[in-house]
Amino acid sequence: MEIHLNSKKLKRSIIAAFAVLLLPLASMAQFTISGTVSQTNGNLPGASIRIKGKTTGTNADANGNYKISNLKAGSYTLSASFIGYKSIEKIITLSSDENINFTLEQSALLADEVTVRATRANEKSATTYKNIGKAEIEENNFGQDLPFILNNTPGVVVTSDAGAGVGYTGIRIRGSDASRVNVTVNGIPYNDSESQGTFWVNMPDFASSVDNIQIQRGVGISTNGAGAFGGSLNIQTLSSSEIPYAEINNSFGTFNTLKNTVKVGTGLIDNKWSFDGRLSRIKSDGFIDRGASDLKSYFLSGAYHGKNDLLRVNVFSGTEETYQAWNGVPEAKLRGDLEGLKEHYNNNLEYLYYTKADSLNLFNSDNRTYNQFTYKDQVDNYKQNHYQALYAKQFSEHFSFNGALHYTDGEGYFEEYKNSQKFTKYGLPNVVVGGTTITKTNLVRRRWLDNDFYGFTYAFNYQPQSDLNFTLGGAYNQYRGKHFGEITWAEHASTAANDHHYYDGKGNKDDFNTFGKINYNPTAQLSLFADLQYRNVAYKISGTDKNRKALDFNNNYNFFNPKVGATYFMNEQSNAYASFSVANKEPNRDDFTNLKEGLPNPKAERLNNVEAGYRFKDDRFNAGANVYGMFYKDQLIFTGEINEYSDAYRQNVDKSYRIGLELDASYTISSHFAVNANAAFSKNKIKNYIDYVSEYDANFDLINVQATTYKNPDISFSPNTVVFGELVYKPLAGLAVALQSKYVSKQFMDNTQNESRKLDAYWVNNARLGYNFSLKGIKNINVALLANNILNKKYESNGYTYSSIYPWATVTENFYFPQAGTNFLLSLNLNF
The missing domain is CATH 2.60.40.10 (Immunoglobulins)
Incomplete structure (x- = not known):
C-alpha cells in the first residue's frame, strides 16, 4: 500500500514537473x-x-x-x-x-472621412498609394514644412531654400516637381492655378491640423484641380474628438528655430456640435545667411453632426515673411575655387555685383551659407485665407453625397533692391538734374500677386450591393489673379507716384471636371475598376508682364482622362493589381509669358501611365512592390535657353518616359523592434532632346542661338535611385528611438546629362527620440528630439544651370542650394 501511494505521488510529481517545464513553451x-x-x-x-x-x-x-x-x-x-x-x-x-x-x-454620426472618400484610392482601386496616419505625422512634426514630414515615403525627394526645412521648401515625387503633383485639402484643390505649384510656406504648421494624408504615385484616380503627372497628395484635416482636449506644442532648435502651437477642442456637445482651433507661430534664422522665416497661422473648425448628415466649416490662414534665398550659391563659391569665383564675379559684374558690399559679401561669406541678397527688406511677404464648407449626407445605406464650397483669398508681394535700372524699363521718363539727363536709378520695387480662387466640389456614391459601387463626382472652380509691380523708392525720383503700377497683368482661369467611377467584384477574388474623367480648362492671360511686354493669350482645353484596372485577391493577406491611366495637363503661366517671340504657343501635355503591383499584409509584416511606366507626349521641359529678359522657358518634347520599380515594407520584429524601408529605382529619359544656348556679341547683345541634339538623355532632377530605411527601438513603454537613413543618387540639373552640371549623390542619416508619460492633471507629456544629418554630410538637394556663348568663351554657370549639416529640434508637447 505504501509503495502504491508513493508511486502515485511520484507520478503526480513527474506530471507537475513536466507542466512547469512546458509553461514557457505554452507561453x-x-x-x-x-x-x-x-x-x-x-x-x-x-x-x-x-x-x-x-x-x-x-x-x-x-x-x-x-x-x-x-x-x-x-x-x-x-x-x-x-x-x-x-x-x-x-x-x-x-x-x-x-x-x-x-x-x-x-x-448615428457620419465620419469625417466621407468628405474625401471620392478622391481616395483603396485596395480595389488598382493604383499605387500610401496612407500616412495622424500618429506618424505627429511623430515627425517638429515645425518643418509638410514635405519634410513626407520625406520618408517612396520615391520622394525634398529640398529647402534656407537649408533647414522651414520657409520655401519643395517636394518631388518620381522626379516630378510640385507643378506636377496634385494637392487637395478635404478634396478641394490647393495648387496655385497659374504656376500649378504648391507653396507650403503659405501653410505654416498645417501638419498640426492634419488627420491623415494619402500619397498616390503616378496618375492615380480622378481628383479635383491640377492634373497629376507625378503624384497626388490627398490631405484630410482633423476629425472631431468625442471628448474635450487642449494641447500645447513647442519646439526649439538650431538656427534659432522656434515653434509654438496651441490647440483646443470642445469634443461633442449634445452629441451634435463640435469646435476645434489651432494657433501657431514658427520662426527660424535658417541655415543660409539671412534666410529667416517668420510664419503665423491659425485653423478653426466647427461641425454639426446630424443623424444622417455632417456639416463642417473650416477657416484657416497662413501669413509668411521669408527672406529670399532663392538664387543659390555659385559653384565656384561652394567649392572654394578662388580663381573660378573671380571669373564668375567678372562675368556677372554688370548684373549681380554692383556695389562694394555685394563684392565683399561674395568673397568673404561662408562658402555654404552664402546668400547673394544683402538688402534688409529683400523679403517675400504673402497672406492666404481659406474658407471651406463641407457637407455630407447619408440618404440611405446605399446612397450618399458629399460636397464642398470653398474660397481662397491670397495677397502679397516680394520686395527687392535693384541697382542701375533704366527708367524706360519701367515706362518712366528720364530725370533731368541741373541740365544733366539721368537715365538710370537705384530703386526698390515690389511685385504683387492678388488672387481669388473659389468654387465647389461634389460626389455622389451609390452602392446597390456589396460587390458593386458607383461614384459620380467633380468640381467647378474659378481663379482670378492680378499681377502688378510698384516702385516704392528710387534714388532719382521720376514722375510716378508710389502706388503707380509699372506693369499690370491678369490671369483668369475656369476649371471644370466631372468623373464617374465604378468598382465591381464579379467574384470574391476579383475587383474591377473603371474611372472616366472629363476636364475643361479655359485660361486667359492679358495685360502686361513684369517686363512690360503685352500679353494676349486665350486658351481652351478639353481633356478626357480614362483609367481602368483590376485587383486580384489571392487570399486574406495578399493581392495583385494592374492599371492603365491617362492624364492631360495644360501649360502654366510662365510657359506663355516667358515664350520667345516667334515661337509657337506651348501645347498641352499627355501622359499614359501603367502600374502593376503586389501587396502583402498580416499582423507583423506589411510589404508592397510595384512597377510603373509613365510615357509622355509633348512633355514640357526646360530647354536651357533664356529669352531676352533672362527668363528660362519650357518647350514641348515629342516623347519621354519614366519607368521604375518601387518597394515598400515594414516589419514588427518584436515588441521592442520594428523596421521600415522603401526603395525606388527608375530610368527617366527623353528620346530626342534639343538644347539651345544663346550667343552674344561683345556688347552682350543676342546675335544667335546654337542648337545641339541629344539622344536619350536623363530627365533633369530625376535620380535613378532613392532608398530609405528606419530602425525603431522601443526599450520600454512610452520610449521610442528611431534611426533613419536616406540615399538619393546623382541628379542632372539640365537635360544634357552633362557630368559637370549635376547634383552629387547624397546619403543623410537622422535620429528621432520620443518619450511619452503622464502626470497628475496632464493626460500625456511628450518629449522628443530630432537630430538631422547626424553625420554632418555636406550636400546639395537642388540647383540650376545655364550657359551662354560670348566671343571669348562659352560660359556655364551652376548654382546650388546647400542643406544644413548636423542640426537639432527639441519638442515638448502637453496634452490635457
Whole structure:
C-alpha cells in the first residue's frame, strides 16, 4: 500500500514537473484570431481590425474575412471599425486559435472621412498609394514644412531654400516637381492655378491640423484641380474628438528655430456640435545667411453632426515673411575655387555685383551659407485665407453625397533692391538734374500677386450591393489673379507716384471636371475598376508682364482622362493589381509669358501611365512592390535657353518616359523592434532632346542661338535611385528611438546629362527620440528630439544651370542650394 501511494505521488510529481517545464513553451505558442466583419445586409470588405495598444492589425478581404496570426497567449482587446459604422471592441483571452465575428451597426454620426472618400484610392482601386496616419505625422512634426514630414515615403525627394526645412521648401515625387503633383485639402484643390505649384510656406504648421494624408504615385484616380503627372497628395484635416482636449506644442532648435502651437477642442456637445482651433507661430534664422522665416497661422473648425448628415466649416490662414534665398550659391563659391569665383564675379559684374558690399559679401561669406541678397527688406511677404464648407449626407445605406464650397483669398508681394535700372524699363521718363539727363536709378520695387480662387466640389456614391459601387463626382472652380509691380523708392525720383503700377497683368482661369467611377467584384477574388474623367480648362492671360511686354493669350482645353484596372485577391493577406491611366495637363503661366517671340504657343501635355503591383499584409509584416511606366507626349521641359529678359522657358518634347520599380515594407520584429524601408529605382529619359544656348556679341547683345541634339538623355532632377530605411527601438513603454537613413543618387540639373552640371549623390542619416508619460492633471507629456544629418554630410538637394556663348568663351554657370549639416529640434508637447 505504501509503495502504491508513493508511486502515485511520484507520478503526480513527474506530471507537475513536466507542466512547469512546458509553461514557457505554452507561453511562446503562436495562435491565430480569425473571423468575419459584417453589417445588416452583408459583409464589410476593407473593415479595419486592430489589437488595442499594439501596431498589430489587418483589413477584411473582399469577403469580409480577416485573420491575425502569430499571437502569443494572453489577454487582448480587439476592435473592428469601418467608415460610417460604430466601432466594436471585444476582450478575449487567447490560449488557442479563436474565431471572433463582428457585426457593425451604422453610426448615428457620419465620419469625417466621407468628405474625401471620392478622391481616395483603396485596395480595389488598382493604383499605387500610401496612407500616412495622424500618429506618424505627429511623430515627425517638429515645425518643418509638410514635405519634410513626407520625406520618408517612396520615391520622394525634398529640398529647402534656407537649408533647414522651414520657409520655401519643395517636394518631388518620381522626379516630378510640385507643378506636377496634385494637392487637395478635404478634396478641394490647393495648387496655385497659374504656376500649378504648391507653396507650403503659405501653410505654416498645417501638419498640426492634419488627420491623415494619402500619397498616390503616378496618375492615380480622378481628383479635383491640377492634373497629376507625378503624384497626388490627398490631405484630410482633423476629425472631431468625442471628448474635450487642449494641447500645447513647442519646439526649439538650431538656427534659432522656434515653434509654438496651441490647440483646443470642445469634443461633442449634445452629441451634435463640435469646435476645434489651432494657433501657431514658427520662426527660424535658417541655415543660409539671412534666410529667416517668420510664419503665423491659425485653423478653426466647427461641425454639426446630424443623424444622417455632417456639416463642417473650416477657416484657416497662413501669413509668411521669408527672406529670399532663392538664387543659390555659385559653384565656384561652394567649392572654394578662388580663381573660378573671380571669373564668375567678372562675368556677372554688370548684373549681380554692383556695389562694394555685394563684392565683399561674395568673397568673404561662408562658402555654404552664402546668400547673394544683402538688402534688409529683400523679403517675400504673402497672406492666404481659406474658407471651406463641407457637407455630407447619408440618404440611405446605399446612397450618399458629399460636397464642398470653398474660397481662397491670397495677397502679397516680394520686395527687392535693384541697382542701375533704366527708367524706360519701367515706362518712366528720364530725370533731368541741373541740365544733366539721368537715365538710370537705384530703386526698390515690389511685385504683387492678388488672387481669388473659389468654387465647389461634389460626389455622389451609390452602392446597390456589396460587390458593386458607383461614384459620380467633380468640381467647378474659378481663379482670378492680378499681377502688378510698384516702385516704392528710387534714388532719382521720376514722375510716378508710389502706388503707380509699372506693369499690370491678369490671369483668369475656369476649371471644370466631372468623373464617374465604378468598382465591381464579379467574384470574391476579383475587383474591377473603371474611372472616366472629363476636364475643361479655359485660361486667359492679358495685360502686361513684369517686363512690360503685352500679353494676349486665350486658351481652351478639353481633356478626357480614362483609367481602368483590376485587383486580384489571392487570399486574406495578399493581392495583385494592374492599371492603365491617362492624364492631360495644360501649360502654366510662365510657359506663355516667358515664350520667345516667334515661337509657337506651348501645347498641352499627355501622359499614359501603367502600374502593376503586389501587396502583402498580416499582423507583423506589411510589404508592397510595384512597377510603373509613365510615357509622355509633348512633355514640357526646360530647354536651357533664356529669352531676352533672362527668363528660362519650357518647350514641348515629342516623347519621354519614366519607368521604375518601387518597394515598400515594414516589419514588427518584436515588441521592442520594428523596421521600415522603401526603395525606388527608375530610368527617366527623353528620346530626342534639343538644347539651345544663346550667343552674344561683345556688347552682350543676342546675335544667335546654337542648337545641339541629344539622344536619350536623363530627365533633369530625376535620380535613378532613392532608398530609405528606419530602425525603431522601443526599450520600454512610452520610449521610442528611431534611426533613419536616406540615399538619393546623382541628379542632372539640365537635360544634357552633362557630368559637370549635376547634383552629387547624397546619403543623410537622422535620429528621432520620443518619450511619452503622464502626470497628475496632464493626460500625456511628450518629449522628443530630432537630430538631422547626424553625420554632418555636406550636400546639395537642388540647383540650376545655364550657359551662354560670348566671343571669348562659352560660359556655364551652376548654382546650388546647400542643406544644413548636423542640426537639432527639441519638442515638448502637453496634452490635457
